[in-house]
Amino acid sequence: MTRASLDKQPHEVAAMFDDVAAKYDLTNDVISLGQARRWRKHVAAAVGGRPGEKVLDLAAGTGTSSIPFSADGAYVVPCDFSLGMLREGKKRHEWLPLTAGDATRLPFADEVFDAVTISYGLRNVQDTDAALREMLRVTKPGGRVVICEFSHPTWKPFRTVYTEYLMRALPTVARAVSSSPDAYVYLAESIPAWPDQPALAGRMRQAGWTDVAWRNLAGGIVALHRGRKAATSAG
Template identity: 80%
Template sequence: MTRASLDKQPHEVASMFDDVAEKYDLTNDVLSLGQARLWRKEVAKAVDARPAQKVLDLAAGTATSSQPFVRAGAYVVPCDFSLGMLRVGKKRHPWMPFTAGDGTKLPFKDDTFDAVTISFGLRNIQDTDQALRELYRVTKPGGRVVICEFSHPTWAPFRTVYTEYLMRALPPVARAVSSNPDAYVYLAESIRAWPTQPELADRLKGAGWQKVAWRNLTGGVVALHRGIK
């Protein structure tokens, strides 16, 4: 079994997700206490995909996150660097154009997509700022980015409880439902080390995005960041 370290070497992270691909969606539902589905709905609203628009879903994994955009009539490209995730996704959604790609060097031309989005994946890319610049590069002028990522609860008492859950409760639960529970120890550590909501907003601005804003979901457990090119 593979567990990535916080320096996020791409081959380690990809291998870790290869290991958990088959049960990944089920595990997320269990560990999030069912909140993952709510978060996906909020992402879909923020992306606001329209018929015939091109949408890049980066770190799409098995493309569960891509389905709301498909239902909206958009042309969706699920992209991920875990071949294991892509294989599982292709079995489930054989008609979709799954694409292997590194978030720091995307295999797409400039100004390709009307919207780009990444859910719970930016945290796993080794160079966050380069990934934000790449998302900017492949977005059409006037296009939008939506980032859904674990963040930092805003109410201090809840933040303490949440941190305890991450470090103490999450690994035992993961052992019960995941094929690679060590991956979820990495998950907990990477969430604790992630920038705050304002810090991530500043990094989006630094990559060129305009009208950057965010809102908290589930009390800041997750934050939804948005920007326009």
């Protein structure tokens, strides 16, 4: 079994990412047409990690997404629930404190992190709302969240072309470079099923995040959502 179904059973999703770990970063670069690296820079700028701050990088995979936060001087904790991804990451980045954890039941105390971020991972969590609440729980009052996720192109003609790419070309491209191409069939199916930009913003607010906003990258192929935890708790 190399791909998960859209009901996103945790054991299926973890197994799927275990299978693609070895070539995951390379495949992402290829299927994003080289844009993945540029999007990481946008995430790092939005997080704005500073020396002395603690940043939680969820769905960090091999830890590649965590490097920019460390370069900015923050103490970054990469967290993922795929042990295969974490093992691959440990080979490449021995110094990173790679941590196994489920986004819906994070293994951290309350109000530990100045910022929490997740890139291309929230879409794979079975209970999105529980993950958003957990991210809020572990964030310090006044802290911030940055969510980078595939989304919905805003220009209708381009959206049609993009959907055709996802459903037809992407699995073919993945077959040429990935160790488990069937996993990218799941990717192609999961993106159109994901909430659009306003809907995700609404779910963030419902979870308790404030000052929620987003910006589109590449015409909405990717959306960068941001929010803050209230500086003081109500009540």
